[in-house]
Amino acid sequence: MTQPVRFQSLTDPLAQLALPDTGKNAGDVICPKETCRCVILRKNKATLVKRDANKMSMPETALPEGIKVAENDTDNDHFWSLDNMMDFENVGFSNTVGSIKYLSCADCDIGPLGYHDIASEPKEFLISICRARYQF
Secondary structure, rough: OOOOEEEHOOOOHHHHHOOOOOOOOOEEEEEOOOOOEEEEEEEOOOOOEOOOOHOOOOOOHOOOOOOOOOHOOOOOEEEEEEEHHHHHHOEEEEOOOOOOOEEEEOOOOOOOOOOEEEEOOOOEEEHHHHEEEEOO
């Protein structure tokens, strides 16, 4: 099995991460923490979508130690979208803050990796594409 790769190390992330015919994730979505091997989503489970980046502020403090994301290489408005929380392999949910539940790694609790707005319709669970590693 190949080693997980970071979003930031991909040369053309949108083309490499999503299957061209379906827009589904081309590989497993893995926790961003180097020492954690938790699978957040299995291949072909989520759809790549663009959402308002201001919906949730995901602080850099949630990234693994020693990892910095420069403003020019982040892609905060692209997310993996699921409509059923049972499609996750492993994910944790925070208490509700306003109408937002933040998503984290179920094994190491790093986060937020994404969010779920309980007030939105239709239901949608989102994982930021730049807050994960990928295994192809």
